[in-house]
Amino acid sequence: MYNPHWLRSFQALTETGSFTRTAEQLGITQAAVSQHIRHLENQLGPLLVRKTRLLDLTPAGKALLEYCQELDRASRRLNLRLTEGESDKGEVSIITPGSIGLMIFPHLLALQSASPELVMRHRFAPDGEVLEAIVQNRYEIGVMSTRPDDSRVQATRFTEEPLELVVPDGHKGYDWDGLMTLGFIDHPDGQSMAMRLLSRRFPGHSGLHQLPVSGFSNQVGLILEFVARGLGFTVIPRYARQAFAQQQAIRVLDCGVRVVDTLWLIQRAEWPLSRRARRVVDELHRLLAGQQPM
Known part of the structure; x- marks a missing residue:
């Protein structure tokens, strides 16, 4: 030693x-x-x-x-382990993708404010890092946008989240040519999300693989800043859009079809969640059950 x-x-x-x-x-x-x-x-x-x-x-x-x-x-x-029997005391560690993380973070803070001896430890991360963090016991709760194929973790359905085509409010011409003139605001998952949604909205269009990029951000909370300033359009998960402060400056374009991702709550399979983590999960389920489509 x-x-x-x-x-x-x-x-x-x-x-x-x-x-x-x-x-x-x-x-x-x-x-x-x-x-x-x-x-x-x-x-x-x-x-x-x-x-x-x-x-x-x-x-x-x-x-x-x-x-x-x-x-x-x-x-x-x-x-x-020493505090796992307490529901209002100790650390709750949760790791999530950016969109759902933006939505739940204020509610995690509200829970801590209500029970000051709770300590919220939250991290934004892509799916691969979420899985690794849970497997290595660095975090107790994780959320992933794909169901993990790993016997070391237990996965349960958490919620669903549609992809949305978001444009500047007041922009004219939302056909294919209008969008291409406006330009795409890209992000780490932007191309794949855009391909999945736009291929439904504009089936068979030859230009889907060549979106003109007019901006990029790897911070989910900043992507819509471009759109709000009229600098481009983007495809983004709904919770990220709902968390954006300037809703009056953007508009969700109805695509006529829905592309919906299932989000999965994961934990280590060998042992149950602590009481405080279970309390947080239950509160988040209640929150999501009350979310109204917008």
């Missing part, structure tokens, strides 16, 4: 990249940080390659960092 103070200094040093900033962060002297690293290197060999203004990890350093991260996860799991 390595001295926890040494490990804390090493992990902080890998995050800050600076002995000075590490000392300031931990409230100790720079000499103490150097001494802690030296003690670890006496036992494990060189951990760091010191370059001008840069610190690189050796293979031993990378292994030690993984060890520190495993200790952090084990400590978090222990804290969860």
Whole structure:
């Protein structure tokens, strides 16, 4: 077992990249940080390659960092287990795609405000990262837009979310040529979403593979800023559109057909959710049941 103070200094040093900033962060002297690293290197060999203004990890350093991260996860799991019988106290960790995350986040904050001893830890992530985080026990609850094929997780239907074709309010000419003149606001899932919806709205159109892009953002909360300013149109999940503050500046174009994704709630299969996580899930189900189509 390595001295926890040494490990804390090493992990902080890998995050800050600076002995000075590490000392300031931990409230100790720079000499103490150097001494802690030296003690670890006496036992494990060189951990760091010191370059001008840069610190690189050796293979031993990378292994030690993984060890520190495993200790952090084990400590978090222990804290969860010690408080798992409480419904209004302890951490609730949830990882979701951006659209549903934007919709539920204010309600997670409301739950924490009602029960201040709850600690909400929420992360936005694509499906692959959501699955990995649940499998590795970094988060207790996950939401995915595809059902995972992994025996280590349990998946249940959470909600459905249609794709929407969103245009600037007041823009004229919403036929194919009008949209192409306006241009597409792309995002990481934009091309695939646009292909799925526009192929229904404009079947057989030869230009579906060549959408003219007039903007791009990888932040789901910013995609519609382009549209609101009249800079293009986009295809986006409904919850992301509903979370946008400037509803008066955009309009959902009726496509005559629906393309709907099922969202899946996932957790580790081997054990049940803690009472506080179950409470959050139940509250979210009630919230989604009350959502009216717009």
